[in-house]
Amino acid sequence: MKLSRYKHDSDVSYALGATLVYELLKTHPELIRRVFLRKGTKPGDDLTTLLENLKARHIEIIETSKAFNVLDAKDSCLLIAEFQKPTEQLSISPDAPHLVLVNPSDAGNLGTIMRSAAAFGFQNIAIVTPAVDYLNPKTIRASMGAVFHLNIQEFASFDAYYISQPTRTLYAFMLDETAVKLPDLHPTGQNFALIFGNEASGLPKSLVAIAQPVFIPQSSNVDSLNLSVATSIALYQFRQK
Amino acid sequence: MKLSRYKHDSDVSYALGATLVYELLKTHPELIRRVFLRKGTKPGDDLTTLLENLKARHIEIIETSKAFNVLDAKDSCLLIAEFQKPTEQLSISPDAPHLVLVNPSDAGNLGTIMRSAAAFGFQNIAIVTPAVDYLNPKTIRASMGAVFHLNIQEFASFDAYYISQPTRTLYAFMLDETAVKLPDLHPTGQNFALIFGNEASGLPKSLVAIAQPVFIPQSSNVDSLNLSVATSIALYQFRQK
Numbered sequence: 487m488k489l490s491r492y493k494h495d496s497d498v499s500y501a502l503g504a505t506l507v508y509e510l511l512k513t514h515p516e517l518i519r520r521v522f523l524r525k526g527t528k529p530g531d532d533l534t535t536l537l538e539n540l541k542a543r544h545i546e547i548i549e550t551s552k553a554f555n556v557l558d559a560k561d562s563c564l565l566i567a568e569f570q571k572p573t574e575q576l577s578i579s580p581d582a583p584h585l586v587l588v589n590p591s592d593a594g595n596l597g598t599i600m601r602s603a604a605a606f607g608f609q610n611i612a613i614v615t616p617a618v619d620y621l622n623p624k625t626i627r628a629s630m631g632a633v634f635h636l637n638i639q640e641f642a643s644f645d646a647y648y649i650s651q652p653t654r655t656l657y658a659f660m661l662d663e664t665a666v667k668l669p670d671l672h673p674t675g676q677n678f679a680l681i682f683g684n685e686a687s688g689l690p691k692s693l694v695a696i697a698q699p700v701f702i703p704q705s706s707n708v709d710s711l712n713l714s715v716a717t718s719i720a721l722y723q724f725r726q727k
Numbered sequence: 728m729k730l731s732r733y734k735h736d737s738d739v740s741y742a743l744g745a746t747l748v749y750e751l752l753k754t755h756p757e758l759i760r761r762v763f764l765r766k767g768t769k770p771g772d773d774l775t776t777l778l779e780n781l782k783a784r785h786i787e788i789i790e791t792s793k794a795f796n797v798l799d800a801k802d803s804c805l806l807i808a809e810f811q812k813p814t815e816q817l818s819i820s821p822d823a824p825h826l827v828l829v830n831p832s833d834a835g836n837l838g839t840i841m842r843s844a845a846a847f848g849f850q851n852i853a854i855v856t857p858a859v860d861y862l863n864p865k866t867i868r869a870s871m872g873a874v875f876h877l878n879i880q881e882f883a884s885f886d887a888y889y890i891s892q893p894t895r896t897l898y899a900f901m902l903d904e905t906a907v908k909l910p911d912l913h914p915t916g917q918n919f920a921l922i923f924g925n926e927a928s929g930l931p932k933s934l935v936a937i938a939q940p941v942f943i944p945q946s947s948n949v950d951s952l953n954l955s956v957a958t959s960i961a962l963y964q965f966r967q968k
Contacts, residue, residue, distance in 0.1 A: 594835070598953045605945035605952055635948045669967050702963070704846035707876045711846055712839045715959040718952070722943070722960045726910050 489556055492623050499571055499621045501631075503563040508536055509631030510567050511543070517569040520546040522553035524564045533564065557623065571621050576610045576639045576650075580677035584654065585721065588614040588644055589684040595714040596620055597628020602718035604632035606725040611638045612647050612679070648696065654679050656697035658689050659720060661710055665699035668723055680720050685713045730797055733864050740812055740862045742872075744804040745774055750872030751808050752780060758810040761787040763794035765805045774805065798864065812862050817851045817880045817891075821918035825895065826962065829855040829885055830925040836955040837861055838869020843959035845873035847966040852879045853888050853920070889937065895920050897938035899930050900961060902951055906940035909964055921961050926954045 492499060498519060501510045510518060521540055523529075527549075529537060540547060553566055576584060585608045590596045596618050603611055613620060617640070626633050641647040648656075655678040657671070681697060683689035688710075693699075702716055710716070733741060739760060742751045751759060762781055764770075768790075770778060781788060794807055817825060826849045831837045837859050844852055854861060858881070867874050882888040889897075896919040898912070922938060924930035929951075934940075943957055951957070 598956060601949055601953055602956055605949045607946055630950060632949050703966075705848055708842055708846045708873050709871060711959070712842055712955070714953070715839060715843055715956060718956040719960055719963045722964075725944075 489553055491556060494619050494622070497571055498568050499626065500557050500623045501567040501569060502558055502623055502627055504533055504536055504565045506626060506631045506634075507540075507565050507567040509634045510569060511536070511539060513634040514569070514572065515543050515545075517572060518543075518545050519568045519570060520548060521568070522566040523547055523549045524554050525549050525551045527564045529564075536565070574637050574639055576612055576637060578651070580653075580675065582610050583608055583676045583724065584610050584612055584651070584679035585717070586612045586614065586644075586647060586679050586681040587617065587717075588681065588689060589687075590617050590682075590713065591685055592713070593618050593622060593625040594628050595685065595712070597625050597630070597633075598714035599717045600625075600629040600636055600638075601632040602714070602721050604629075604635045606718075606721040608680075608721055608725075609635070609637050611636055613638060613640050614644050614647060615640050615642055644693075651679065653677065656681060656693075657700045657720075658693045658697035659683075659716060660689055660691075660693075660699045660701060662699050662701055665701040668700055668702045668720060671698075671700060671727075673724065673727060678724075680717075680724065682713065682717050682720075730794055732797060735860050735863070738812055739809050740867065741798050741864045742808040742810060743799055743864050743868055745777055745806045747867060747872045747875075748781075748806050748808040749777055750875045751810060752777070752784070754875040755810070755813065756784050756786075758813060759784075759786050760809045760811060761789060763807040763809070764788055764790045765795050766790050766792045768805045770805075777806070815878045815880055817853055817878060819892070821894075821916065823851050824849055824917045824965065825851045825853055825892070825920035826958070827853040827855065827885075827888060827920050827922040828858065828958075829922065829930060830928075831858050831923075831954065832926055833954070834859050834863060834866040835869050836926065836953070838866050838871070838874075839955035840958045841866075841870040841877055841879075842873040843955070843962050845870075845876045847959075847962040849921075849962055849966075850876070850878050852877055854879060854881050855885050855888060856881050856883055885934075892920065894918065897922060897934075898941045898961075899934045899938035900924075900957060901930055901932075901934075901940045901942060903940050903942055906942040909941055909943045909961060912939075912941060912968075914965065914968060919965075921958075921965065923954065923958050923961075
């Protein structure tokens with residue numbers, strides 16, 4: 487059994503734990519290559535059902551300790567699915583709003599943002615690299631499986647995203663009190679993109695040439711909101727409009 | 728120099744890094760007992776100003792390596808303030824809204840929530856124990872210093888909080904699609920409390936006897952939102968109303 491630690495340039499990744507394997511099976515069964523079951527596991531009812539569903543799809547189940555030693559540093563899960571990384575393209579439909587994350591650097595933040603995006607119906611996410619790897623098993627776990635419900639495409643620069651979306655209205659979230667306040671924004675239609683910058687450096691000021699700057703009203707007692715919080719508030723607020 | 732690792736029952740805690748020391752000095756200078764400066768540090772302009780402000784308040788500055796070995800596992804900061812833990816009481820003013828966190832268990836989440844509470848003007852937070860320690864240096868760091876702008880009181884049970892606030896309107900955030908939806912809530916005045924449960928177990932159903940259940944509309948594609956995200960969305964939304 488050939489198996490090595492996850493790497494960014496690998497063509498497979500791993501869903502750790504029964505909950506993530508279940509989400510993956512529900513959304514992308516065709517991507518699953520094989521599933522590892524921790525040696526000596528006595529499956530309960532839920533796990534038995536899941537294993538039967540995997541078998542019904544002719545997915546190989548391998549009882550082993552090795553995969554867990556290699557892949558599961560926390561030594562806590564019973565099931566791991568190895569899956570082919572998808573290659574996805576953003577929907578260019580004007581009915582599909584976009585979320586654009588420029589250089590997100592924290593796996594926990596990105597996982598939490600994907601969870602909020604799935605919760606508020608933003609299926610399409612553009613990630614401008616360099617960025618944390620959204621298919622790293624840690625990020626997948628932080629997303630609680632939400633990543634499998636989304637359509638995510640990486641772009642090598644913001645310009646590469648921009649030229650692919652010439653007619654989309656862009657909203658750039660910035661710490662600029664002179665910008666339009668989020669509650670006062672009244673977008674029409676869904677042909678827009680919400681753009682957020684890196685945790686530490688935010689977005690470049692130059693973006694205002696092509697995007698409407700937006701500010702989430704907040705006290706001067708704090709430097710800023712956490713990135714996943716700011717993004718989730720915007721996703722929530724746009725979903726209400 | 729007597730110094731040991733932080734413990735929950737210690738009467739002092741630590742602000743790690745110049746930014747947190749600055750926030751502490753700005754908000755609670757009387758609590759600072761002494762400040763440690765990493766041995767061999769060549770202070771830049773900002774750090775020099777901060778050190779002068781500390782000296783002007785007759786706060787002892789000790790150049791040392793030991794405190795950093797004991798307290799700063801990441802080995803990255805230049806300044807640490809040791810401070811007396813405050814004993815705070817919630818404001819009972821009807822003009823001061825409350826946030827009530829029942830058994831929060833994750834230091835990162837609690838830090839992020841404190842940051843959002845300071846950002847959206849919720850100065851008063853009740854924490855029902857058992858809970859993660861809001862004065863642990865890790866939680867303080869996750870709050871980016873927001874903890875120093877807040878008024879936080881621990882309660883041994885939800886009932887202990889409840890009997891202290893007999894006239895307050897209570898909103899209990901639950902994963903219950905039959906509850907009132909957050910955007911449809913129209914509170915009057917500020918004499919209310921927003922209540923959130925533990926990351927894994929949420930709030931007990933029995934709370935509906937005394938609290939208005941509230942639901943943040945979300946897709947069934949996710950089990951729930953991250954706790955710090957759900958709390959921050961509610962704080963934001965109530966601040967707009």
